[in-house]
Amino acid sequence: xxxxxxxxxxxxxxxxxxxxxxxxxxxxxxxxxxxxxxxxxxxxxxxxxxxxxxxxxxxxxxxxxxxxxxxxxxxxxxxxxxxxxxxxxxxxxxxxxxxxxxxxxxxxxxxxxxxxxxxxxxxxxxxxxxxx
Numbered sequence: 207x208x209x210x211x212x213x214x215x216x217x218x219x220x221x222x223x224x225x226x227x228x229x230x231x232x233x234x235x236x237x238x239x240x241x242x243x244x245x246x247x248x249x250x251x252x253x254x255x256x257x258x259x260x261x262x263x264x265x266x267x268x269x270x271x272x273x274x275x276x277x278x279x280x281x282x283x284x285x286x287x288x289x290x291x292x293x294x295x296x297x298x299x300x301x302x303x304x305x306x307x308x309x310x311x312x313x314x315x316x317x318x319x320x321x322x323x324x325x326x327x328x329x330x331x332x333x334x335x336x337x338x
Contacts, residue, residue: 231269233295234262235277242299246278250286 235245241262248255249266251273258264269275271291278284282299289295 229267229269229271229291231266231275231289231295233264233297234258235264235279235297235299236262237282237299237301242279242282244279245297245299246276248276248278250274250276 235242235247235258241260242258243260243262245258245262245264246255247257247264247266249269252268252270254266254268256264256266266275269289269291271289273289274286275289275295276284276286277297277299279299281302283302285297285299287295287297
């Protein structure tokens with residue numbers, strides 16, 4: 207009798223754990239030169255997301271089989287995959303054909319100083335920034 211009750215409690219416990227278990231999609235994001243830090247990994251079907259760490263590793267909680275996963279990084283082509291729910295997804299991103307450079311610009315407005323980052327296309331003359 208005690209074994210029956212114990213078996214029943216164990217079965218209930220396992221069912222509860224399975225009900226609350228989340229799928230975790232893992233992998234590494236890199237480019238031709240190695241790991242990429244800060245890549246945004248986004249599940250387009252449930253709006254969950256994460257970013258890659260210093261080693262390019264990521265773990266996306268709550269992803270499910272068949273969901274479309276997007277990998278975004280400034281200056282690189284955005285890639286999407288449909289996750290099979292099982293395997294790790296190691297993504298190698300390619301640089302975008304149009305290179306993006308960041309220039310720090312400060313604007314004085316009265317007593318306020320507003321710092322901003324202006325994205326300019328590669329090849330744009332520095333004199334073009336003076337018009338900003």
